[in-house]
Amino acid sequence: MAMRMLAAVGAIVIGVGTVVCAERPAVAAPEPSGTEVAGTGPCTTDPVATHEPLVPKTLEVPIPYPVITVLPPQPPEPEPSRTAMELPPNPCTSPCPDLTDLPEPPPGLAAQLGVPEVLLQPKPFHFAVPGPGPDPGPVPPPPAPVQPPVEPAASAPAPPAPRVGAVREVAKLTGAHSLNRTDKRWQVDGTDLGIMWESAPGEIATVFGDTVGRGFHPPGGMGMDWRSNVLAFSTDRELADGVTYDRMVTDDRCHAAEVLSSRKLDNVELTTIPTSGFALGDRQYLSYTSVRTWHSLPGTFFTNYGGIAYSDDHGQSWTKDPYARWDNIFGLANFQVSAMVPQGDYVYMFGTPNTRLGAVGLARVPKNEVLNTTAYQYWRDGSWTPVGGFSAATPVVDGPAGELSVRYDQARNVWQMSYLDTAKAAIVVREADSPQGAWSASTPTTTVRDYPELYGGFIHPWSSGNDLYYTISTWSDYNVYLMHAVLE
Numbered sequence: 001m002a003m004r005m006l007a008a009v010g011a012i013v014i015g016v017g018t019v020v021c022a023e024r025p026a027v028a029a030p031e032p033s034g035t036e037v038a039g040t041g042p043c044t045t046d047p048v049a050t051h052e053p054l055v056p057k058t059l060e061v062p063i064p065y066p067v068i069t070v071l072p073p074q075p076p077e078p079e080p081s082r083t084a085m086e087l088p089p090n091p092c093t094s095p096c097p098d099l100t101d102l103p104e105p106p107p108g109l110a111a112q113l114g115v116p117e118v119l120l121q122p123k124p125f126h127f128a129v130p131g132p133g134p135d136p137g138p139v140p141p142p143p144a145p146v147q148p149p150v151e152p153a154a155s156a157p158a159p160p161a162p163r164v165g166a167v168r169e170v171a172k173l174t175g176a177h178s179l180n181r182t183d184k185r186w187q188v189d190g191t192d193l194g195i196m197w198e199s200a201p202g203e204i205a206t207v208f209g210d211t212v213g214r215g216f217h218p219p220g221g222m223g224m225d226w227r228s229n230v231l232a233f234s235t236d237r238e239l240a241d242g243v244t245y246d247r248m249v250t251d252d253r254c255h256a257a258e259v260l261s262s263r264k265l266d267n268v269e270l271t272t273i274p275t276s277g278f279a280l281g282d283r284q285y286l287s288y289t290s291v292r293t294w295h296s297l298p299g300t301f302f303t304n305y306g307g308i309a310y311s312d313d314h315g316q317s318w319t320k321d322p323y324a325r326w327d328n329i330f331g332l333a334n335f336q337v338s339a340m341v342p343q344g345d346y347v348y349m350f351g352t353p354n355t356r357l358g359a360v361g362l363a364r365v366p367k368n369e370v371l372n373t374t375a376y377q378y379w380r381d382g383s384w385t386p387v388g389g390f391s392a393a394t395p396v397v398d399g400p401a402g403e404l405s406v407r408y409d410q411a412r413n414v415w416q417m418s419y420l421d422t423a424k425a426a427i428v429v430r431e432a433d434s435p436q437g438a439w440s441a442s443t444p445t446t447t448v449r450d451y452p453e454l455y456g457g458f459i460h461p462w463s464s465g466n467d468l469y470y471t472i473s474t475w476s477d478y479n480v481y482l483m484h485a486v487l488e
Contacts, residue, residue, distance in 0.1 A: 027450040027483075028168035042179065042244075043092030049177040052476045054452055058117045058217040064266070067124040070131035071268060077261055080317040081251045087185060094184045096254035101184075102214070125293075126267045142323045143372035150385040151377070158438035159414070162429050164445050164468075165486035171242030173471065174208070175216075175479035179242040180232075186248045186256040188230060189216035190223060194471035194480035195405070197277040198461045199233065199284060205315060206232045206245070207274040207286065208480065211256065218478045219453070227258035228271045229288075231315050239460060239469045242482055249315055259318050260288055260309055267293045269304060275404070276339040278347070280367055284311040286318065287338045289354070292328075300355040303328045306336040308371060324371040326390055328354060334361040335390050339404040341435075342367060348406075348435045349376070351390075356402025356422055356455075361393035362436055379436045396437045397430065405458040406435075411465065418445070418457040418470055427457035427472060429485075445485045446472055456480075 088095050110117035172178040174191050182188035191211040199205035213225030232245040251257035263269040269290050276287045290304040308324035311317060326335040335351030342348075347365050352358040362379040369375035377384035378393040402420040409416055415432045417439065426444035445468070448454050453475035460469035460482075468485045 027446065028166065042181065045092060046177045046181075049172040049175075051474070052218050054476055056116050056217075056219045056476070057111060058119060058222070059219070060119045060121050060222045062121050062123040064123050064125040067126050069126040069128050069265065069268065071126075071128040071265075072131050074263075077318075077320065080257065080259075082257065082316055083250050083252050083255075085247070085250045085254065087247075091181070094181075096184075099254055100187060123266060126265045128265075128268050139322065143369070143374070145374040146369070146372065148375055148377050148384075148386050150383050150387060152383045153434075153436065155382070155436050155438050156433035159431050159433060159440045161441040162431055162443045163488040164429065164443050165488045167445060167483065167485045170240070170469070170482040170484050173243055173245075173480045173482055175477075178479065180245045182245070182248075182256075183213075183216075185254060186230070186250065187213035187225060187254055188248070188256050189213050190218060190221050190478040191230065192221070192473035192478060192480060193274065193403070193456055193458065194473070195274055195276060195458045196460050196471070197279065199277075199279050199315065202235055202237075204234045204236075204243070204461060205277055205279075205284070206234065206243070207259070207277055208232070209273050210271055211258075213255075216478075219476050221478050226264070227256065228262040228264075229258060229260050229274050230256035231259050232256075233315070237462065239462060239467075239482070240484070243460070259315070260286065260320065262290070270294070275306070275337050276341075276406075278340055278342050280342060280347075280370070282312065282314075284315050285309070285340065285370060286311075287340050287349075288320075289337050295355075300357065302331060303336045303354040306338055306351065308340075310371070321371045324373060326351075326373070329391070333391060334358070334393055335363065337402075337404065339406040341406050341408060343408045343435070350396075350404055350406050350417070350435075351393075352399070352401050352404060356420060357400040359395035359399040360397040360401050360404065360417075360419075361390070362396045363390065363393060364435070396435075397439050403456050403458070405470070407459050407461060407463075409463075415439075416459060416468075418459050420455050420457055425454075427454065427470070429468065429487075445470070446483060452476070 174182045176183045191208040193209040196204050196206045208230050210221045211227045211230045212221045212223035216223035232248045234243050234245050236244040248256045260272045262272040271291050272288050274286050274288050278285050286309045289306050292302045292304050294301045306326045309318045309320045336354045338349050338351040340349045349363045351361050363376045365376045380394045400422045405418045407416050417430045421428045426447040428442035428444050430439045430442050432439040451474050456473040458471045463469045466487045470483050471480050
């Protein structure tokens with residue numbers, strides 16, 4: 001269940017020698033808005049949202065044990081069950097108190113003594129043996145192959161590194177006592193990432209990673225009701241006081257639905273993590289990665305493939321395209337974790353291998369061929385070319401890079417990239433005049449000095465001018481926060 005503890009801790013372990021070099025002013029605390037108390041949700045009677053201490057109250061220690069699993073072929077995606085939900089007019093009202101306002105269990109002995117409670121949790125580690133499965137029925141044919149040309153294209157000179165001024169934490173967006181009270185409204189007690197895109201004019205979609213509900217206890221996504229991902233929508237343009245979610249995709253009363261399924265079998269397919277989203281007309285797209293297992297080495301994980309899913313009903317249901325996939329050959333393939341950005345006639349795909357340690361490659365595809373992998377051209381040695389495929393793309397940004405977020409700033413006519421740099425132990429930002437670069441040097445925005453178990457760094461599409469809004473997650477909190485940085 002979102003077992004990224006060691007992967008997230010890699011931001012500390014790998015970058016500990018360079019934390020001093022990641023110069024950033026201290027992050028300011030959230031500012032009050034109107035009559036609200038800083039850090040609370042929409043209800044001023046809620047306690048102030050605080051960050052969890054690094055020494056946890058409860059620590060789950062997974063104990064892996066091998067299991068031989070007879071694995072049938074991948075079944076079709078389950079038919080989604082969806083329930084329309086209307087929030088009460090008073091934001092302080094819990095819409096489903098019978099589900100979410102349950103009494104807290106009495107404190108255990110460890111809590112009474114003020115020491116962490118250590119829970120040993122046996123976890124199966126599966127070794128799969130192919131088995132018979134049901135006939136999946138007719139499978140749509142793959143797209144007709146195309147042969148895109150080799151097209152030389154010059155890189156633009158690298159602009160100066162962005163100058164980052166004041167940085168502040170705006171609001172806690174998810175979990176208990178957050179701006180959106182997601183624990184009370186949608187049983188989203190713990191989650192991470194917060195990847196945003198403009199899903200329609202005046203609307204922002206936000207997709208989250210592994211999510212837990214009842215019994216949630218950090219660090220990490222520990223608890224019950226595990227969903228690999230959930231999806232929210234917002235029309236809130238006043239970012240200075242946070243982002244309010246109008247709705248989430250739900251499958252029951254006060255319950256956010258998992259929108260991309262996963263097998264949830266460690267060493268087969270543990271989870272499916274969204275990596276970016278975008279809209280073309282009435283169709284929504286999600287890039288995602290199928291995670292095979294989290295590694296014990298900090299900052300690393302092993303994927304099955306990077307893929308693309310799409311929705312034609314505004315995010316209510318999603319189809320994982322069976323052909324729009326980049327297999328993780330020998331664990332070395334690029335574009336396992338991708339950020340896809342439509343601009344002009346193309347959709348640009350920035351990608352890294354599995355782990356948070358690889359360099360950033362680049363590809364592009366005509367907008368009408370997004371699901372056709374033969375139509376992609378990869379940036380290689382000064383040309384857009386299909387020759388060599390995704391394994392031969394020239395890095396446009398050197399590693400280590402994790403959790404990519406890329407956007408094109410229409411107002412300033414520049415490209416922006418944000419990601420976790422584990423060497424600098426910080427979320428950093430770069431800029432470029434063209435997607436192939438050259439990209440500027442990186443500038444830290446948020447560092448582990450302020451958020452010791454930091455990851456994420458996903459840019460809000462409505463950032464403008466000098467205002468850069470982005471989301472971060474921390475392992476100790478395992479929830480999502482909106483940040484604001486001033487670009488000078």
